[in-house]
Amino acid sequence: MKTLLVSVVGLAVVSNLTAADAPAAKGKARAPRAPNPAMAKIEDVPGLPRVLLIGDSISIGYTLPVRELLKGKANVHRIPTNGGPTTNGLAHLTEWLGDSRWDVIHFNWGLHDLKYIQEDASKRADPKAPGSHVQVPLADYEKNLTTLVGQLKKTGAKLIWCNTTPVPEGSDGRILGDEKKYNEAAARVMTAAGVPTDDLCAHANSKLKDVQLPANVHYSPDGYKYLAEKVASDIEKALPKK
Numbered sequence: 001m002k003t004l005l006v007s008v009v010g011l012a013v014v015s016n017l018t019a020a021d022a023p024a025a026k027g028k029a030r031a032p033r034a035p036n037p038a039m040a041k042i043e044d045v046p047g048l049p050r051v052l053l054i055g056d057s058i059s060i061g062y063t064l065p066v067r068e069l070l071k072g073k074a075n076v077h078r079i080p081t082n083g084g085p086t087t088n089g090l091a092h093l094t095e096w097l098g099d100s101r102w103d104v105i106h107f108n109w110g111l112h113d114l115k116y117i118q119e120d121a122s123k124r125a126d127p128k129a130p131g132s133h134v135q136v137p138l139a140d141y142e143k144n145l146t147t148l149v150g151q152l153k154k155t156g157a158k159l160i161w162c163n164t165t166p167v168p169e170g171s172d173g174r175i176l177g178d179e180k181k182y183n184e185a186a187a188r189v190m191t192a193a194g195v196p197t198d199d200l201c202a203h204a205n206s207k208l209k210d211v212q213l214p215a216n217v218h219y220s221p222d223g224y225k226y227l228a229e230k231v232a233s234d235i236e237k238a239l240p241k242k
Contacts, residue, residue: 038063044075049239052157053078054089054096054107058165058227061219065228066235074104074239085112085136086144093151102157104238106198106231109148110164110186111217113141114178124173134178142185149193158238161190162198162231166205170215198234200227 038060044050051074053059053066060082067076079096083089086109113136116127125132136144152159163186164179183201190197204211204219204227211223219227 036060038078039080041080042067042075042077045072048072049074049103050101051076051104051106051235051239052097052100052102053231054105055079055083055162056108056111057082057218058111059083059108059162061224062228062231065225066232069228069232070236073236076235083109083112085109085115086141086148087136088112089148090144093148097151097155102155103240104160104235105152105155105157106160106162106235107148107152108162108164108200109145110141110179110182111167111174112136114164114167114174114182116173116175127173127175138181138185141182142189145186145189146193149189149195153193159195160198160234160238161186161195163187163201165201165217165227166208166212167217168208168212168215171217172215174217196234196238198231200230203227203230 051070053063053076055078059078063076063078070076079092081092089109113134115135116125116132117123117135118125118129118131118133121135149159149161163183167174167176167179169176179201187197189195204223207226211219211226213220213223
C-alpha cells in the first residue's frame with residue numbers, strides 16, 4: 001500500500017513538473033496548476049531531527065518519497081519554491097533558512113544555471129540561436145556556490161551537496177552533458193569547504209534509460225522514487241546519532 005501511495009503521489013508531482021516545462025499553446029493562457037503537495041508545510045514530530053531540502057524541480061520530484069522513506073526518523077522540510085539558479089539562491093537563501101534550527105541541509109543548484117536563455121530568463125532558448133547564453137556562466141556559478149556554502153555553514157547544520165543530474169540529448173534549452181563541467185566546478189567548491197557530495201548524477205546514470213523521461217531532465221514517478229532512495233540514504237547517514 002505504501003509503494004502504491006508513493007507512486008500515485010509521484011505521478012501527480014511529475015505531471016505538475018512536466019506541465020511546467022510544456023509551452024502554452026500560442027494565444028492561449030495556461031490554466032492555473034493545482035498546488036504541488038511537495039510544497040505543503042509540515043508539522044514537526046517532536047524529538048526528530050530537522051532536515052531542509054534545497055533544489056529545483058528535480059528536488060521537488062523526490063521530496064515526497066524522501067519524506068516517506070524518512071518517516072519516523074526525521075522531519076523533512078523543503079524550500080517552498082523551485083530553487084532555480086544560484087543567483088536565485090543568493091537572493092533568497094536567508095529567507096529560506098528563516099530562524100529555524102536545521103540538523104541537515106541537502107542542497108543543489110545547477111540545471112537552471114546551465115540552462116540557455118535570451119532576454120526573458122523565465123523561458124528556455126535554443127542553445128544554437130543567436131543571442132542565446134547560459135543563465136549563469138561557469139565561473140559565476142563556482143563563485144556563487146562558494147558564497148552560498150559560506151552562508152549555509154553558518155547554520156551549524158550538517159551539509160550535503162547534491163550534484164546535478166544528467167542532461168539528456170534533446171533536452172529543451174540545455175546541452176547534452178553540460179552537467180559534467182558544472183559538477184566539476186561544484187566539486188572544487190565542496191572539496192575546499194569540506195562538504196560531502198551526494199552523487200545523485202552517478203546514481204541516476206546507472207539506470208537513466210529506465211527512470212528519466214525522453215529528451216527531458218525530469219523523471220518518471222518510479223524515477224523520482226529511485227532518486228529518493230539515494231537522497232534519503234545519504235541524509236539518514238548524516239542525522240544526529242541518538
